[in-house]
Amino acid sequence: MALNAVFLDFAGTLVDVHPGVGAVYARVARAWGIDVDPTEIERVFRRVYAQQPPLTFSGRSERARQQAEYHWWRRVVAACLEACGVRTDSVPFEAYFADLYATFARADVWRLYPDAIPLLRRLRAAGIRVYIVSNFDSRIASLVRALGLARWVEDVIYSAAVGWAKPDPRIFAAACARARVVPQSALHIGDDPVADYRGARAAGLHARWLARGSPPDARVPPEDTVFTLTEVRFDGVV
Numbered sequence: 001m002a003l004n005a006v007f008l009d010f011a012g013t014l015v016d017v018h019p020g021v022g023a024v025y026a027r028v029a030r031a032w033g034i035d036v037d038p039t040e041i042e043r044v045f046r047r048v049y050a051q052q053p054p055l056t057f058s059g060r061s062e063r064a065r066q067q068a069e070y071h072w073w074r075r076v077v078a079a080c081l082e083a084c085g086v087r088t089d090s091v092p093f094e095a096y097f098a099d100l101y102a103t104f105a106r107a108d109v110w111r112l113y114p115d116a117i118p119l120l121r122r123l124r125a126a127g128i129r130v131y132i133v134s135n136f137d138s139r140i141a142s143l144v145r146a147l148g149l150a151r152w153v154e155d156v157i158y159s160a161a162v163g164w165a166k167p168d169p170r171i172f173a174a175a176c177a178r179a180r181v182v183p184q185s186a187l188h189i190g191d192d193p194v195a196d197y198r199g200a201r202a203a204g205l206h207a208r209w210l211a212r213g214s215p216p217d218a219r220v221p222p223e224d225t226v227f228t229l230t231e232v233r234f235d236g237v238v
Helices: 021-031 038-050 062-083 093-103 116-125 139-146 169-179 193-202
Strands: 005-008 015-017 110-112 129-134 155-158 186-190 206-210
Touching (some): 005 169, 021 038, 129 139, 129 169, 139 155, 169 186, 186 193
Parallel strands (some): 005 129, 005 186, 129 155
């Protein structure tokens, strides 16, 4: 069976926050008179984010969904500040959060990994269709355009809109339906060994874990691990 589609994760795979989540949180905080340490809030963010319920809001109007996305992230940011010893009721939190949320919708706090476009070029040359599959909110659509990715991808499937988040197999099933392919003819690549690799495999797709310098993970076979997108091979995958 030929490989008909490649699904790519977004953050951590194609793009990264620049110069880092903690640095952006702290920089915007300073503009509102809030003092937080970039390294501490980065560490706290990773823990708080991992504890949140899935970023999924099915069965809502677009406006209601975007409001739900906003409040989902508001809870994350509030929890991060509180964990860093900043009482949200003693600082201009609402203004800070609105500024921060808008900041992450801009392309200037994101950067493409240098191996992203070369992979997309190789896939285009091979005639393989590309889709982004991400646990993200509606800001992803404008980011994909602003970062120059729209010309390379057929569509963007993101958790807040489809109602399921990786590693739930249903988001991969939704992506296959959107791409009009069977799972056995699709390959998913992402930087999370559980959400991306195990989620895709559970849905019947081929998968690669993009380790990007992480140590080996027992949950991923070495032959399905790559450290850069340059290493990805899609000839003879299926």
